[in-house]
């Protein structure tokens with residue numbers, strides 16, 4: 254349950270931030286490739302190119318002009334940098350050092366001196382690193398690292414080098430906690446005002462709260478362990494219900510990072526949507542992150558009490574349209590305010606947890622695979638038939654099926670979807686994404 258370091262990319266436009274972002278989040282493509290129609294969040298992502306997993310944020314461009322030219326943009330970038338554990342300042346090795354780079358460096362030195370900052374000199378493919386980086390020492394931010402985001406040169410080394418220093422520190426922030434004692438970990442996420450706090454209060458009920466930890470920083474979610482009907486749960490509260498009561502009544506800023514972290518640490522995610530507002534872009538963004546997390550997923554459509562039958566029909570149609578790529582996730586209509594449907598939510602959480610974490614045997618897995626192959630054989634590619642030999646369970650939460658065979662690196666998406674559905678049905682993997690990985694064994 255340790256926290257992943259948050260890596261923020263900053264720099265002027267066109268230095269290669271989004272190219273680097275894509276490279277750093279590429280390992281996740283495999284999971285989300287199965288969801289056509291899902292718009293990826295191009296600002297926040299998770300990934301692992303080397304030894305350490307991380308969360309990466311593209312802060313967008315900073316013009317580097319005099320402060321005040323574009324205050325709103327600058328504010329947003331600064332807010333994103335404040336959430337970071339480490340800042341990667343990208344510059345363009347082909348363009349060389351520019352006044353805008355110097356402005357940004359000055360801002361970073363002034364505002365973020367307490368955070369680790371690294372200068373990454375990009376677009377350096379095919380050039381002598383010592384020559385490329387020489388002029389960037391002037392930025393006063395230490396030794397520049399030389400990479401090519403587009404070609405991938407030295408990206409992995411640079412990230413490993415940086416996280417080697419930063420990652421253990423991010424771990425220490427977390428109080429050691431025996432994993433086995435937290436029961437079913439449930440992340441309650443959603444955009445502001447959808448009713449997360451109301452729902453959490455309904456779910457825990459004062460008397461059931463055993464204890465809770467108060468995190469040191471506002472970025473951390475609060476964990477609330479409790480028991481219900483003899484089952485242990487830990488709610489991961491991104492709304493800050495407990496803190497709000499204890500300290501002062503302040504509406505907290507919505508943080509995508511907080512939501513990503515909460516989902517990362519959970520077994521099951523409850524994504525709360527405000528039914529009376531329909532499905533917004535921000536809901537879809539969060540859904541995308543929930544899918545990336547690979548966790549069990551329940552979509553709770555709240556404030557159902559507020560809607561007449563006509564509006565309810567409309568919302569349901571909207572859900573079918575906009576959330577079709579998450580059709581494995583049960584939809585649950587609730588009123589957190591009145592408590593309607595909240596009891597059933599617990600049944601659903603237990604079912605989804607079980608589906609997401611139950612191990613199936615290798616022989617069962619292979620029996621189902623062979624049957625699926627018989628019913629629909631894999632397609633031909635380049636005149637040869639893809640051959641799947643055997644499967645093993647690669648992991649749980651999400652259930653991951655590893656299939657070995659010839660040319661399995663070329664299985665088309667529709668066939669993977671077919672297999673996913675077969676496994677889902679056979680093993681009752683409802684409410685959880687199912688991941689299929691292929692290993693070529695020619």
Ligand code: GDP
Nearest residue numbers: 266267268269270271272375376401402403404
């Ligand atoms: P951003 O505005 O900082 O996000 O920059 P982009 O990632 O959009 O990249 C700007 C341009 O630089 C694009 O045309 C990229 O293809 C190009 N680019 C990015 N990384 C490299 C690199 O490592 N080498 C070269 N030669 N071009 C790159």
Ligand code: GDP
Nearest residue numbers: 445446447448449450451492556559588589590
């Ligand atoms: P959060 O920001 O997601 O934690 O949202 P809150 O729990 O603070 O709720 C935002 C507002 O929605 C409050 O005024 C709640 O009383 C209201 N609310 C929450 N759940 C419901 C519900 O089920 N029905 C109705 N009508 N209002 C609700």
